[in-house]
Amino acid sequence: MTKVAIVGANGYSGEELCTLLARHPRVQIAAVTSRQHCGKSICEILPRLTGLPSVASLVFSESRVQNLVECGADFIFLALPHGLAGEYAAPLVEAGKRVIDLSADFRLRDADTYKEFYGEDHGAGHLLKEAVYGLPELYRTEIARARLVASAGCYPTSLLLPLIPLLRAGLLEPQSIIASCVSGVSGAGRKAETVLLYAECNESLRAYGLPKHRHLSEVEQELSLAAGTKVVMTFVPHLAPMNRGIHSTIFATPAAGITRSQVEACWQEAYGKEPFVRLCSALPDVKNVASTNFCDMAVREDERTGRLVILTAEDNLGKGAAGQAVQNFNIMAGFSETDGLL
Amino acid sequence: MTKVAIVGANGYSGEELCTLLARHPRVQIAAVTSRQHCGKSICEILPRLTGLPSVASLVFSESRVQNLVECGADFIFLALPHGLAGEYAAPLVEAGKRVIDLSADFRLRDADTYKEFYGEDHGAGHLLKEAVYGLPELYRTEIARARLVASAGCYPTSLLLPLIPLLRAGLLEPQSIIASCVSGVSGAGRKAETVLLYAECNESLRAYGLPKHRHLSEVEQELSLAAGTKVVMTFVPHLAPMNRGIHSTIFATPAAGITRSQVEACWQEAYGKEPFVRLCSALPDVKNVASTNFCDMAVREDERTGRLVILTAEDNLGKGAAGQAVQNFNIMAGFSETDGLL
């Protein structure tokens, strides 16, 4: 059994990580940390986990680097709010641990872009170059040997998976991309804010983060690499009354003469053997991917306007966060990529 | 008191019409009809209405033209599924009634377009030319004297209100328009279909009706008139887990040099005195318009791509159906446009 630790285990992504790793056939959870609940049993704070033999005796410890170095874990999952991963990643990597970070802190290759989108200097800029962008379908080889994997974000995964192979193959006009995405409320985290109250989100639908959502930076970074030219795109996220799930509707102009069937053929070649990408003939629905690590995708042709419409669905806590992190971990640890995820 | 009748009063739009008209200070409901519930008390079938003095004694009668001609109503609201309004509208108009149709049956000016989008010949094509498109903010004068008003649809209203003044003023590239819309489930009607069950729609989000939803025909008809050139656009509707509300996110390329402030100025001029259009500085949210006749709208500039993002929210049963129908009725009857609606 490989020992792992989870830092920030009481957020939604952290809890989902605990759920997945508690059932993982090759994992032992050596430590879980939480600033807020330090000293309490994990089952008191996350009662849903009670009864899973592998977590029964876990107690939240302090989120200190020293604890993590000494807990015996070889892999450390960081499930922290933005901006906090830096202070853990650097010393942990130096101490020989392999780190999977679920935050956005190490997803950008360029510290200037980080500053542009996040409004502050990066605290551990030297690690930006080393960190591998944790989207297994694109960077499997690099992930396998990485010390620090920056697990790809929820919105970005739902956009990059369908678009990257198409841009690489030159099937789309790179500057024509527009994405209208809808997320369930858990995507905002377990934060006690009035705007996230049940009665504020139920029977509500609203856009937010316009026009320059932070996740745009990592999407454009990867799209540009795929297209071989700098790509800028329009991205509008929305919040819908559901717990989990992201649905993305992407509009793009195909390169001259390109049709739906060529898009589907390109995806088939890229993802035909991928265990977690499902190429759908029907339109994706978040209910089919909730609590899974799948990303569903489909494409339609709008013949009247000549545009393509690409639709994807995933679980923001699954393939968009904890599931993806476990997939990255499986690759790093040399396990079957689907262990604990199917 | 002006007497009205409601045909198909037991659907969601019909029920909302009953709710609004039961409280309208100048209206008496003379008849409600339902094929399914003929002979039953309205309060048995729609218990929510019980206790409103004006509906206490209403019983669903048969949906026959002769009944409607003889019930004493001067105005007849048709709240029927697609394709059924034709057989009522023609004889009722001939009998001197004024008709407000909530269906799509009389919204197109051209029988060929009707056949293209609805797949069949129009049964009362001679009335297509006479019918007035029931969007008060655009056709107030024509509505005032019309015999037959085709009340504008839910998605179309959420798209036409923001776009028409901008196209008229030449502020947008007419062929650049893309709309990603989300509707609550009541928009699909009170139909016993598996896909509309609670457990199929809750924790679900999905697109449908791609790529050529029927409502596209009336939207493009009106956009083309406003732009002075044939407009085709991309339109993707989605279903979200909420009872009511439509949120539309519209992407468009501005004409050269046009900015957010010019869009806002154009709207201010067009709608500054409109009672049911709210120009918002914050982003619209369907919870703010649910159970109202308001349409909220805002615009943002995506400086990086040069696109405009326009966002609107309305209640699909309010400004998108029954509220709009009552607004049309108020205009036809010479009442204050806000009677029974604020």
Added chain:
Amino acid sequence: MTKVAIVGANGYSGEELCTLLARHPRVQIAAVTSRQHCGKSICEILPRLTGLPSVASLVFSESRVQNLVECGADFIFLALPHGLAGEYAAPLVEAGKRVIDLSADFRLRDADTYKEFYGEDHGAGHLLKEAVYGLPELYRTEIARARLVASAGCYPTSLLLPLIPLLRAGLLEPQSIIASCVSGVSGAGRKAETVLLYAECNESLRAYGLPKHRHLSEVEQELSLAAGTKVVMTFVPHLAPMNRGIHSTIFATPAAGITRSQVEACWQEAYGKEPFVRLCSALPDVKNVASTNFCDMAVREDERTGRLVILTAEDNLGKGAAGQAVQNFNIMAGFSETDGLL
């Protein structure tokens, strides 16, 4: 037009009060107060109200007694969290204002019971005797001339309305009453607490406040008065994933020989002419009372066990809070009791 003020207008009950009073045909809102949003436009904080002519120019003022005395209002609605009404009610009543308090602060006649259930001394105990319990169906005459009305609470109203006439008539065993109630989440207030987040309440159902919820004190006070003997009962409230509504299921043993039809006859006599109590043959459903001031009630006989099952539904923000407060106000002001409420 009668001038009113609303203290604490930015909570859920306060917002609902604003919505109702903005449409009330005989009311002018002279002032709204909020500690948190002092100086801001009401439409900025509560955007749903935008476009209602009567609130367009309102700005939240400080919640100071002096402001309220001088604002010109004759009636003051207090929509504050528990424990704060005392410091307003006393000086306002002394200054000649008539006060409708939506909190629980003045609902108990006995300061000792207050201390038992609320855990602290009452700050304005001298007013407990004067305050009238604001349940119009029971205390209409006293409310009409009261200076201070303690508007009845949400759970209590759903229990007292069905039970009081039955206990007065001796139709129930007084000590046999058990109530299992379910509330929508707005009942917990607009408080930024983790347990009230969307993702904590959606797909969740749980009991809380066991075994001695504070509202029990006012229920037992009024039941005891009706029965002529001290009544104690079991009360279990639950939270369900909906915005609004309370559903109460009450179990009781009938007095010897009493059947369903006698219960219904008793209710008919008590409530046959009441505008806001609906005696239903079908089982109540909160969706039929949401956003109304109605309380629906029905009874069933469990012949096998000899018990009666009484079921009620109301809107916790309507008949359970703001609607009831307006009904009390209408009585105090000598208006028609249904003004602004149907």
Added chain:
Amino acid sequence: MTKVAIVGANGYSGEELCTLLARHPRVQIAAVTSRQHCGKSICEILPRLTGLPSVASLVFSESRVQNLVECGADFIFLALPHGLAGEYAAPLVEAGKRVIDLSADFRLRDADTYKEFYGEDHGAGHLLKEAVYGLPELYRTEIARARLVASAGCYPTSLLLPLIPLLRAGLLEPQSIIASCVSGVSGAGRKAETVLLYAECNESLRAYGLPKHRHLSEVEQELSLAAGTKVVMTFVPHLAPMNRGIHSTIFATPAAGITRSQVEACWQEAYGKEPFVRLCSALPDVKNVASTNFCDMAVREDERTGRLVILTAEDNLGKGAAGQAVQNFNIMAGFSETDGLL
């Protein structure tokens, strides 16, 4: 790998069975049947299952006994609507198959009670005596060797698990039991009925099936066996706007002198080693048991009235249906009881 077949695999319980059995480490699904979708791929109808290797090639076959006999399965799960299991169970058992029936058809030991509650004669009455009531915590030994197991129902499980040990130990007054239960909408099945539409169930809460719900018959049968005397109880089920989950609140009078701690000790003795019963200090919440096979339970003492309040939560499709069926199957097959369920 043990071969199984699932009859009626396209209902909610059937789909959940497929989900669980597709991941079960010792199972191969040999056949799935559906009258409605015969000939179609399981992944077309239940797209959520796509990508699970073990179901990839499954096609719905006809629901004929002969097919099932010949498909090679040793265990047959029947997930059919009420009244249909009889025609399958008898010939399948005769053909040597072992049958787990998820319907209510074989849960009663007495054909007269069946007729009283279900209104018709039982079609396979001779099997009633042989069938074992499929509640593993109570009948583990009998289940192990049974040919036909009638898996216990959703509401019954949530009531029997807490009550049976208490009645066996004489801790409760047997005739004092009252249960107020709330179920998610999937409990009503995947039936195209208007009352189950999203917009009818969302923002709705209502009781149904009063006063003599069919499930009462099996509950009272088992309670009576436990108490050693005929028990009748009051049972009120409600429908709440959530997909999954049952919450039961049970009121009972303790035997003289019995307190909360004795109830908890009794449960500890009965369930301390049970893998799927969680004895909680906090109040149960359906969100903690959704998509699991756990039943959570807690008890509180209402000292003022002398009553006990018992609260349980389970997933109606998990421990209330498919999870329980798999647990029964594990016992019958001699597997670890938690295989495929933790």
